[in-house]
Amino acid sequence: MRLKAQLEREWRFLKGLNRTLKRVKTIAPDSPNLLCDDLQAAVTAWRDRPALTFEGKTISYGEMDAIANRYAHWAKSLNLRRGQTVALFMPNRLEYFPIWYGLSKVGVITALINNQLAGAPLLHCLNISGASHVIVDAETSPVFEGVKSQTERHMQQWVLGAAHGDQRDLVQALKSCSQLPPDRSVREDMTARDTCLFIYTSGTTGLPKAARITHLRAQLYMRGFAGSTGATDKDRVYVTLPLYHATGGLCGLGAALLNGGSAVIRKKFSASHFWEEVAAEGCTMFVYIGELGRYLVNGPPGAADTAHKVRLAFGNGLRADVWAELQQRFHIPEVLEFYGSTEGNVSMFNFDGRVGAIGRAPKWLRNRFNIRLVQFDVEAEAPVRSVSGFCVECGPGQIGECLGKIGGDARSEYSGYVDKAASDKKILRDVFEKGDAWFRTGDLMKTDIDGYFYFVDRIGDTFRWKGENVSTSEVAERLSAVPGVAEANIYGVEVPETDGKAGMAGLVVDEAFDLKAFGDHVARELPPYAQPVFLRLLPAIETTGTFKYRKLDLVADGFDPGRIKNPLFYKDPTKGYVKLTKAGYAKILAGGVKL
Known part of the structure; x- marks a missing residue:
């Protein structure tokens, strides 16, 4: 049975890969x-x-x-x-x-x-x-x-x-x-x-x-x-993402219009109208990005939840903790997760639906992909180089930065930004041999022995605390599983006279949220260095038009109750999470609280 499942997985992967390569193989730069x-x-x-x-x-x-x-x-x-x-x-x-x-x-x-x-x-x-x-x-x-x-x-x-x-x-x-x-x-x-x-x-x-x-x-x-989507002239794609972004405006419309199908475009995403419109318009696919899936599973049940013809959801950024629930609750037969960046030369697909994986590049097809993971120093925010001066490739399970080798063919060419200086900053040279050039994705990932890639964090989001690397993405996933937590945005904040940055969680919660139960879950599910030191309860988390969490203002606010009007808490070593007052804040700054 295990061999049969493996063969089926490989067949689905190859079928999807061949479909995709067949459509792009004739593209040439000149x-x-x-x-x-x-x-x-x-x-x-x-x-x-x-x-x-x-x-x-x-x-x-x-x-x-x-x-x-x-x-x-x-x-x-x-x-x-x-x-x-x-x-x-x-x-x-x-x-x-x-x-x-x-x-x-x-x-x-x-x-x-x-x-x-x-x-x-x-x-x-x-x-x-x-x-x-x-x-x-x-x-x-x-x-x-x-x-x-x-x-x-x-x-x-x-x-x-x-x-x-x-x-x-x-x-x-x-x-x-x-x-x-x-x-x-x-x-x-x-x-x-x-x-x-x-x-x-x-x-x-x-x-x-x-x-x-x-x-x-x-x-x-x-x-x-x-x-990659296997779309035909009978497919109808629901596009609720902004058309100024590549996922909706190019990927979503490409699946529809280059196959004789059609696209249903909505002015903006609405979780409350999503399924009734998908059903009413007879859509067979929809394109997603970021936290769209979480907004759908957090919504109340509706009659249209399963009264639709959707056969495939495709996009990127679907978190593993949402994936299975999205498929099961809304009866979606297939999910096609992919990875790519607007300006870069790295792309991959998860053709066989392995939950949580952003794509796959199996070892036996290694030379067909321009993708490599290299070991990364979080503190220096730079790839690790050996005594030879070259980067060190990651093995299965090791976390590293994803790079894409820059070449002259269509799939590996790097077009970059309008700003040449910004473009050059994304190029890493002399990676595995003298004179080579690789595009830096800025994303930390890991692989398994089957060649599946898993997103870990964005460089700059991962921070060090007490000598350990903390992945904001992994912590957010664990916290989102706590009853009453609708959304979690994790970031690091500076604390005077401490080693690294302390973890802080911006949480959107509902009436089911219980602070003590939350603290118990954190203590049970996360290692001490990854447990958020500070909590901030938010009415909503500010996102970009493509549902990416904004962190800049949250980081700037830090954990100062003098400038933050939302409820604030900190993790007392003996009492668990307790309210953070101005007096408590001053005590922390003076080094009077062990964090």
Whole structure:
């Protein structure tokens, strides 16, 4: 029985891998075939089939292409040339994907700006895009108005809605633009190495960086997921993630549109409406990221929980403690977890559904993957080098940083960020031999003997306390299992005259939470060095648009009751968790409390 299960697992892995490689093997950096050519071929094949649905309105492939063509001709009318940039600052809507698809037909780059940004972060993203035109709607126009006087260059604002003052009416401008494709010669001499999009990092630890997404990289995303998901023209993908992010905007749409299927796009994620919409729209797949799965399992039971046709959920960041419950409660036959970074050259899939694994690179296929784990010094925040000067590869069970070897082929090429200095900082040289170059993912992982990879933590999130490394991800997973704990965000805080950083947990709790029971669970399930020293009860945990926890402000607040209004507790060595007062805080700073 064990051998049979192993053979079935290997068969599923190889089947998924072959499906994926078959779709990406013809992609080449110097090819004149661009992403818009892939999409144009899909339009030709399935012109009359439904492509996109948004808020009750559905458009066909042909109608989607006609919208895209209008934007292409609009860009030409402004004398925008290949390599120039237009900023797209809008929430999810029906036109979102056709806009950048259309601009790519004339070689214009689209900077996909996070529509949740405002103030300094928004200004930063607009400035580094280099755009002289920005597309907004009624929701984002007032936000742009708040920063437009501070932009480094004049940015003409085009509004999908009522225009005022120096704004221009984009709807009116598009009426005079042709619905026919622009001549192919307009992008003559362009190759897949040319830039298609700027997609920004989440900015969880600082200002976002603009990743340069070439046509090649976008093709890898879209074609890769068209293959890995096994999608067909009968599939309907529910996309509730922001389209400014690669997982929703490229992976999710690629699975649908390059196979003749369709995508149902929602303006933003809603746990309370998720399953009823999935069922009503006849969706067969959905794409997830981050904590989306936890929000679903934390929701109340509903009649639509299992009254749907979903056969596959695919995405990244599904925590092991949520995975099994998500599948069982909502009757999801398969989960396809993957790992990848927007700007990097590392990608892998967990084709056979091993719970908790982010991907697999078995030893017998080692040379087909450009991925290696190297030993890492958490305190120095740098890979360990031996006396030879080279890095030391991790064995099964050892935690290390994941690297991707940089090469000249489509799958190993590194396009980096718009900022060259930021790009260079992500490259590690002379790793295993003189002159080699590897992309640093910034993620700590471990493997098992079967070649499965498991995410451990983000570098900078892992911290040392009492001479031991503490993984925030692993601690959060243990704490989330405590009754009454809805969410847990773990980080390290500085304590004067102590070794390393003390663990602190920001918790969202409900009426079932009991402080003593929580303390008992912590003492039982975690080693002493990993037990949170401080607790902070939060009404909600702030996240990015892709459900990644923000930690910067929490770390800055530390454990000071003078600046924190939420309930605070610390772990007394004899009493367990007790309330942290200003007097207690002063005593800790003076070294009067043993932590």
